[in-house]
Amino acid sequence: MPRPHRSGRPRRPRTLHGLAAALLSGLLVAAASGTGAAAAGGPPPRRAAAEADAYWTPERMATALPAGQRAGSAGGGGGTGSRAQAAPVPPSHPFDGLPQVGTFFWTDGNDTGRFCGGTVVRSPHRDLAVSAAHCLRSPDPKKRLTFVPQYHDGLKPHGVFPVEDIYIDQRYYDLGTDRGARWDYTVLRLGERDDGESVQDVVGGFGLGIRPGYAHRNVRLIGYPGSSDAKYPKPLDCSSSTHRYTSTDPNAPGDFLEIACAGYVGGTSGGPFLVRGEDGYEVIGVIGGYHTGGDTPDISYSSYFTDDLLELYLDAVDDGRSADDRSADR
Numbered sequence: 001m002p003r004p005h006r007s008g009r010p011r012r013p014r015t016l017h018g019l020a021a022a023l024l025s026g027l028l029v030a031a032a033s034g035t036g037a038a039a040a041g042g043p044p045p046r047r048a049a050a051e052a053d054a055y056w057t058p059e060r061m062a063t064a065l066p067a068g069q070r071a072g073s074a075g076g077g078g079g080t081g082s083r084a085q086a087a088p089v090p091p092s093h094p095f096d097g098l099p100q101v102g103t104f105f106w107t108d109g110n111d112t113g114r115f116c117g118g119t120v121v122r123s124p125h126r127d128l129a130v131s132a133a134h135c136l137r138s139p140d141p142k143k144r145l146t147f148v149p150q151y152h153d154g155l156k157p158h159g160v161f162p163v164e165d166i167y168i169d170q171r172y173y174d175l176g177t178d179r180g181a182r183w184d185y186t187v188l189r190l191g192e193r194d195d196g197e198s199v200q201d202v203v204g205g206f207g208l209g210i211r212p213g214y215a216h217r218n219v220r221l222i223g224y225p226g227s228s229d230a231k232y233p234k235p236l237d238c239s240s241s242t243h244r245y246t247s248t249d250p251n252a253p254g255d256f257l258e259i260a261c262a263g264y265v266g267g268t269s270g271g272p273f274l275v276r277g278e279d280g281y282e283v284i285g286v287i288g289g290y291h292t293g294g295d296t297p298d299i300s301y302s303s304y305f306t307d308d309l310l311e312l313y314l315d316a317v318d319d320g321r322s323a324d325d326r327s328a329d330r
Contacts, residue, residue: 008037023152048162049194052146056105058154064105064113066226066267067135089298090261092221099158099203100281101222101235101272102149104131104188106142117224117235117270118147118188119283120210121313126200128313130208131270132288133168133175133186147190149203152225154233154319160290161199165189167312177292181247182254184288184303189320207275207282210310214244214257216284220274221300223257223287226267235271236263242273245301247290257302258292265297274288 022128028151100120108114116135121128129147136142145163150158169183190199199205204330221238238261245258257273269292273285287293292302 022115039171039187042213043137045264046192046196047196049160052144052162053160053194054157054249055144056146056148056156056160059101061105061115061148061151062115062154064115067114067116067138067269072247087260089260090238090240092236092238092261092263095195095237097150097235098222100206101149102158103151103224103271104132104135104145104147104163106145108143109141111143114142115224115226115267117268117272117287119198119272119284119286120149120203120205122200122205123313123317123320125189125317126198126205127192127320128205128316129188129190129199130187130272130283130286130309131186132286132293133172133184134288134292135270136186136229137165137168137172137177147188147199149199158202159193159195159197161190161193163188164191167316167317169308169312178252181252181256181289181291183305183308184292185286185309185312186304187309187316189316206272207277207279208305208309208313209275209277209282209284210304210305211308212284212303214242214255214274216242216275219259219284221261221264221271221287222274222282223264223268226262226263236261236268238264239261242285245290248289252290254290255304257285258290259302260298261300263299264294264300268300269293 003034040278074084102118104116104118106114116131118129121295127201147161147163149158167187172180186315192198193202208274219242221240222235224235225233240259240261242257243260245256259273269287271287273286274281283307287300287302290301
């Protein structure tokens with residue numbers, strides 16, 4: 001079972017941030033053909049993928065609960081919300097998803113299935129994804145933690161990829177989901193599919209937007225709802241705009257991306273905010289942050305992507321390089 005890395009080390013030299021920008025924009029191409037290292041004590045990567053694929057049947061994926069939801073309780077947005085709607089809320093609609101966006105599944109300490117959204121981002125070792133930290137912050141065990149790209153209708157169209165490492169900012173652990181809401185993001189390093197293919201080679205990846213600004217006119221929001229009339233719910237898709245929201249809650253301080261999209265109930269956490277860039281889509285946010293994503297299904301939030309997320313990304317890249325080196329020495 002992968003254990004979260006708690007990143008809180010000193011800043012890197014400024015020159016490395018220039019290299020990181022090239023990595024994130026896809027301008028620097030790196031060959032990464034080796035296998036990643038398995039989590040300590042776990043099975044070899046390809047066997048781990050085969051075991052995860054066998055365990056996560058359509059029935060088990062369908063009965064998984066959103067991260068943090070109590071068994072037997074109903075999913076969905078909580079509260080009545082504190083902000084009045086100034087304009088009609090753009091509608092969402094179900095669709096079959098995008099190959100780069102999918103669902104993390106795992107079982108908790110009670111063997112209850114859990115899930116949260118995630119997105120593959122481009123990286124030199126072609127093995128990274130981003131999600132919301134509140135999904136994975138709990139010390140409760142996360143067994144069989146697996147990423148299923150473009151999960152929909154009970155299908156695994158691109159296979160499964162076991163999670164090898166989780167990277168969360170130390171301040172999010174120390175301050176908690178409210179006071180630490182500014183750091184509600186995580187980077188995950190994924191193992192290979194059972195045929196040895198890396199996730200980015202299979203489905204591609206999006207850019208990672210660091211300090212992307214708050215105001216965007218055309219943003220695509222994708223999320224996996226935790227409640228639906230369908231046996232196998234589809235992901236939701238919505239196009240809307242974002243702006244800056246400065247929290248008025250002293251227990252959850254910070255500035256966040258805010259977007260209005262209808263119907264994003266519990267379970268959509270971790271889903272990406274996508275904008276078009278020069279090289280295709282960029283991820284500029286993930287559903288989370290302020291009140292772990294919002295108080296109503298029609299308004300969603302994201303922590304603002306700063307150099308703190310970049311540090312997590314670079315940690316994951318470094319560890320991926322080390323895993324490749326270990327594999328090459330075998």
